[in-house]
Amino acid sequence: MSDDRKDLPAVSSDNFLQRVREALQTYMGSQGNVLDRGVTLRDLSDTGLIDLSKSYLTTRRGSPVAGPGPAAGGATPVPDLTPPPTPTGFTVGAGISHLFIGCAPPTYSQGHGHLVTRLYGATWTTGDLPVFADATVLTEFQGTVFAHPTNPATTWHLWITWVTRDGVESAVA
Numbered sequence: 001m002s003d004d005r006k007d008l009p010a011v012s013s014d015n016f017l018q019r020v021r022e023a024l025q026t027y028m029g030s031q032g033n034v035l036d037r038g039v040t041l042r043d044l045s046d047t048g049l050i051d052l053s054k055s056y057l058t059t060r061r062g063s064p065v066a067g068p069g070p071a072a073g074g075a076t077p078v079p080d081l082t083p084p085p086t087p088t089g090f091t092v093g094a095g096i097s098h099l100f101i102g103c104a105p106p107t108y109s110q111g112h113g114h115l116v117t118r119l120y121g122a123t124w125t126t127g128d129l130p131v132f133a134d135a136t137v138l139t140e141f142q143g144t145v146f147a148h149p150t151n152p153a154t155t156w157h158l159w160i161t162w163v164t165r166d167g168v169e170s171a172v173a
Contacts, residue, residue, distance in 0.1 A: 041065075055116065055163070059140050062116050079166040082110040087117065087160050088173040089144075093094040103160060103173075105144050110154045111164020118169065119148060120159040130157045132172055 008019050023029065029037035041064055044050045053066040067077065089104030106114040109118070121138045122130035139148055150156065164172040 032063055032167045054167075055140060061140050062142060077112070078083065080164070081168055082163050082164075083168050084108050084110045084114070084162045084170040086171040087162050090157055090160055090173045092156075095140055096152055097149060099150050099156065099158070100113075101141070101146045101148060101158070101160070106162050108164075109160075111168045113165050113168040115163050115165045115167075116142055118161045119146070119149070120161070121156045124155045124157055132159055135159060155157070 008023065009016055012153060013055035026032035026033075026036050041050070041052065045052050052067040053062065053064055055079065056064040057061055083105070085108050087103050087106070091102040093100035093102075101117075103117060106117070108114065117140045118140050119134035120132065122134040124134070126128050135157070138158075139146070157170045160169075161172055
């Protein structure tokens with residue numbers, strides 16, 4: 001199997017726009033060999049080859065594929081609904097326009113392993129400190145450190161949870 005596609009010419013070349021148009025038409029399937037058409041996540045999901053991750057659809061972070069779809073064949077994995085451990089090593093640093101979030105590495109195996117760390121937050125100005133019931137999901141991230149943008153001079157009360165690949169959330173840290 002060979003790849004006969006050519007690279008696009010330089011932007012300043014005479015045929016740049018024509019080559020971009022040809023490449024897009026090929027990937028859209030309206031020109032060229034039908035086997036060169038681009039395959040989208042929607043194509044894979046619509047045919048049942050994959051299940052899309054609900055967290056990816058809402059946050060556009062992490063893996064878009066939650067698992068094999070019904071048409072992929074084989075046994076569907078049985079979800080492990082065991083809650084993951086409570087996150088440890090939760091740290092927060094503040095910059096002018098970012099919060100720097102850190103936590104210990106999630107090394108658990110419940111729920112077929114770690115998917116994301118979910119960050120909750122509530123702003124505070126005066127009065128009683130916010131409680132977890134006041135919080136909303138700010139973001140989800142993979143890894144042990146993350147920088148979340150914020151407005152300067154905003155006071156936050158933050159919590160994190162770990163979420164397994166099976167979608168089970170830990171207790172709040």
